[in-house]
Amino acid sequence: MVDYIIPALFLLLFAFAAFRKIPVYDKFVEGAKGAANVCISAFPYLAATLIMVQLFRLSGAAAAAARFLAPGLEFIGIPRELSELILLRPFTGSGSTALVNDIMSKYGADSYVERCAAVVAGSSDTVFYVASIYFGGTKVKRLKYAIPVALLVTVFSSALSCWLCKVM
Amino acid sequence: MILSLSLLLIAGPEKALGGMLAASNEAVTLSLTLLAVYAVWLGILSIVEHTGLSNALSRLLKPVIRFLFGKNIAPETEKYISVNMSANLLGMGGAATPMGIKAIRSMDDGKGAATDAMIMLFVLNASGISLIPTTLIGLRGAAGSKAPADIILPTLIAVIASAVFGTLVVKGIQRLGKRRKKWKMDG
Numbered sequence: 001m002v003d004y005i006i007p008a009l010f011l012l013l014f015a016f017a018a019f020r021k022i023p024v025y026d027k028f029v030e031g032a033k034g035a036a037n038v039c040i041s042a043f044p045y046l047a048a049t050l051i052m053v054q055l056f057r058l059s060g061a062a063a064a065a066a067r068f069l070a071p072g073l074e075f076i077g078i079p080r081e082l083s084e085l086i087l088l089r090p091f092t093g094s095g096s097t098a099l100v101n102d103i104m105s106k107y108g109a110d111s112y113v114e115r116c117a118a119v120v121a122g123s124s125d126t127v128f129y130v131a132s133i134y135f136g137g138t139k140v141k142r143l144k145y146a147i148p149v150a151l152l153v154t155v156f157s158s159a160l161s162c163w164l165c166k167v168m
Numbered sequence: 169m170i171l172s173l174s175l176l177l178i179a180g181p182e183k184a185l186g187g188m189l190a191a192s193n194e195a196v197t198l199s200l201t202l203l204a205v206y207a208v209w210l211g212i213l214s215i216v217e218h219t220g221l222s223n224a225l226s227r228l229l230k231p232v233i234r235f236l237f238g239k240n241i242a243p244e245t246e247k248y249i250s251v252n253m254s255a256n257l258l259g260m261g262g263a264a265t266p267m268g269i270k271a272i273r274s275m276d277d278g279k280g281a282a283t284d285a286m287i288m289l290f291v292l293n294a295s296g297i298s299l300i301p302t303t304l305i306g307l308r309g310a311a312g313s314k315a316p317a318d319i320i321l322p323t324l325i326a327v328i329a330s331a332v333f334g335t336l337v338v339k340g341i342q343r344l345g346k347r348r349k350k351w352k353m354d355g
Contacts, residue, residue, distance in 0.1 A: 006260070010212060017219050024215055031214025035206035038266055039199050047195035054191035058183050101307055109313035118304045118319045123326035125296035134269055134290055138276040146287045149337050150294040157296065157330035164322040 038133075045132035053091045062087060076159045077166075081106075081113050082120060086158050089120070090127035090151060097121065112165060119161035124154045209263040213251060226250040236292075236335065237285040245274045249289060256297040268293050284342050291334045297327055 017024050056062045066087050070080035078086060085099045103117045127150045135143065216222050226233070226243070229250045233241060237249065248271035255264035268289060275286050282290075308316035 013212065013215060013219070013221075016221075017215050020219050022215065022218050027214045027218045028211035031217075032207040032211040035203055035210050035266070038206055038210075038269055039203040042202070042269075043195060043199045046199060047192050050191040050195045050198075051188050054187045054194075055184070058187045097304075097307070100304065101311070104307065104311035109308055109311040110315070114308075114311075114313075115319060115322075118308060119322045119326060122298065122304045122319065122323040123296050123330060125294050127294045130265075130294040131290065133265070134272045134293070135282070135286075138273055139280055140272075140276060140282050140286070142281040144282055144287065145338075145341050146282055146290050149287070149334065149341070150291050152337060153291060153295045153330050153334040156333050157326050160329055161322060161326045164325055168318075168322050 042133040045136040093126040116162045205262040
């Protein structure tokens with residue numbers, strides 16, 4: 001059912017545009033031209049972030065940092081099995097999905113840990129990735145409190161997610 | 169980066185260059201996927217723009233935008249923000265991101281510091297707004313979950329709560345900043 005929504009909306013849009021005598025094909029192409037611009041300017045920042053994440057994980061620093069953070073996270077209600085996920089979630093979306101998959105096979109689907117992992121991953125976002133593509137092509141060099149607040153929100157939503165899984 | 173590289177040097181240097189190249193490859197693949205996604209969405213959004221729908225949308229959302237982002241928003245930026253927020257609410261992250269990027273770029277005054285409005289938009293987008301986590305539901309089903317879709321409700325609650333929380337924190341910091349400036353000026 002949900003599958004119908006987006007194609008239906010598009011169809012309505014095209015019909016409305018045709019009604020208003022807007023050349024759909026031309027305007028589509030005009031818009032799509034901007035896509036390459038956005039992606040090319042975002043790429044170097046994306047590459048840098050992903051390289052940092054990979055080195056962080058490969059060197060074992062990620063696992064060590066996760067072990068270090070686990071007690072603090074447990075204090076606010078996040079199971080320690082999720083500490084590596086929480087640590088890496090702001091850095092990599094595909095990495096997070098892979099981690100959630102690992103947790104699913106390790107602890108079984110429908111377990112408390114697994115449900116928490118899914119909700120945590122689903123309710124937060126890749127902070128550094130968003131930061132790099134949002135601010136990447138601009139002259140902005142000082143982000144001030146942007147990233148700390150975004151990270152705080154991530155921790156908040158993770159703790160809340162785990163609590164919700166406990167009571168729901 | 170320096171820490172990881174040095175650790176890796178001690179632990180397994182042969183993995184370092186390979187790891188960096190693998191990550192860079194991932195960035196290329198990701199960027200190509202994004203290129204495809206954005207081509208579709210920016211094309212659609214261009215049509216939306218030319219039918220005047222985004223103007224109507226930003227007029228509808230004006231009060232919300234004023235409250236969240238302050239009064240000094242240019243009409244063009246307002247349009248980008250409205251589409252970004254609507255796309256997020258409708259669960260169309262692929263449409264939201266390029267619009268968010270355009271919004272930030274249109275707010276760039278060249279001074280080199282992120283403005284309060286930029287930060288608000290960034291925090292709202294980076295807090296993970298999405299309505300139905302379809303990928304995760306799919307993964308759960310594949311892993312053998314008996315009720316994969318029951319994470320929808322907690323995820324929804326968590327998303328809304330964190331958006332509200334993020335807004336409050338950003339607004340709080342902005343107010344503190346203004347008060348500090350006032351103290352400094354009053355001597």
